[in-house]
Amino acid sequence: MQDAGFMIHDKKLFNLHRASCIVYLCILLVLTSCSTTKYESRHKTSPIESKLIVASWYGSDFHGKPTSSGEPFNMYANTCAHKEYPFGTRLRVTNISNDRSTECTVNDRGPFIAGRDLDLSYACAKEIGLIGTGTGKVRIDYIGRDTGYIKEVRYSGASNKGPFTIQVGSFRELPNANRMKAALEFKYSRVYILETEINGDKYFRVRLGRFNVKDDVYRLAKTLAEEGYGTLITHYDERI
Numbered sequence: 001m002q003d004a005g006f007m008i009h010d011k012k013l014f015n016l017h018r019a020s021c022i023v024y025l026c027i028l029l030v031l032t033s034c035s036t037t038k039y040e041s042r043h044k045t046s047p048i049e050s051k052l053i054v055a056s057w058y059g060s061d062f063h064g065k066p067t068s069s070g071e072p073f074n075m076y077a078n079t080c081a082h083k084e085y086p087f088g089t090r091l092r093v094t095n096i097s098n099d100r101s102t103e104c105t106v107n108d109r110g111p112f113i114a115g116r117d118l119d120l121s122y123a124c125a126k127e128i129g130l131i132g133t134g135t136g137k138v139r140i141d142y143i144g145r146d147t148g149y150i151k152e153v154r155y156s157g158a159s160n161k162g163p164f165t166i167q168v169g170s171f172r173e174l175p176n177a178n179r180m181k182a183a184l185e186f187k188y189s190r191v192y193i194l195e196t197e198i199n200g201d202k203y204f205r206v207r208l209g210r211f212n213v214k215d216d217v218y219r220l221a222k223t224l225a226e227e228g229y230g231t232l233i234t235h236y237d238e239r240i
Contacts, residue, residue, distance in 0.1 A: 055137075055138040056119055057131065058081070058111075059075040065179075068081075068107075068109040068180060075121050078104045080104040080118055080120045081111065082119075083186040083187075088107075090105050091103070091105075094138060096139055100128040102120075102127040104124045105146055151230050154230075154233070156234035163211060164214060165210055165211065165217070165235070165236040165237075166231055168229050168230065177193050184208060208220070
């Protein structure tokens, strides 16, 4: 027969081992929940409701040109343009005429034609059979966000004295600057283009607003950066 003292000792060791395992698992769960991931998980309450909208598509005329998020447009990638969804928003788009679906990431602003709500890349439009018709009714469902599109607010110069403005893009070609300006004007006012010359090269800088208080300009710049715009807080040029 086993000694009772040993039985009690073994039971204490077992309980201690079980407690240690529970603590380890709890720590593991906390570390896992705190780890960052490039993609947000699906929300129980979607920030974008499932709804029917009108979609169109764009392709070779814009291939290689900068999107509003700063990426070059690739007509063969699964991307799309929307007037206000944050860059990195991931959507499932279903053509209601044939029930074909595709998944795409918002990385641009548009469409710029009245009556249209979403511009699909050529690849996405082809996948759901929208090339021939050009436009069509689709259902969109939110499936997450690529948080890699979120930007940091940057500063130009060390002075804390205003006035300030926010630069969202700088382009060598005026049409690219005009597209960025039009993209911002879907939601924001006081957007303007400043033409400047550096070492004989002409640049068109897209800027937004005039602020005397640094906290005010930072708040708007932070909002823009969260949406996925590259933002630079700089001095307002009094020549404007």
